[in-house]
Amino acid sequence: MIVCDLCGSSAPNDEPPLTWVVSFEDSRAKHYCESCTRENLRGIEGRLDMAWW
Numbered sequence: 001m002i003v004c005d006l007c008g009s010s011a012p013n014d015e016p017p018l019t020w021v022v023s024f025e026d027s028r029a030k031h032y033c034e035s036c037t038r039e040n041l042r043g044i045e046g047r048l049d050m051a052w053w
């Protein structure tokens with residue numbers, strides 16, 4: 001089960017929707033849902049690891 005690390009809402013599938021952002025922090029994947037991504041876009045982008053690209 002994949003849940004948003006910010007608001008705790010769960011993804012409908014085992015894989016995060018394309019609208020979600022996956023950020024690798026401390027070698028652990030963090031998921032952010034669409035609405036959280038929009039609200040925290042600057043902060044999340046600043047922490048994006050190279051592995052994501």
Ligand SMILES: [Zn+2]
Nearest residue numbers: 004007033036
């Ligand atoms: Zn969220």
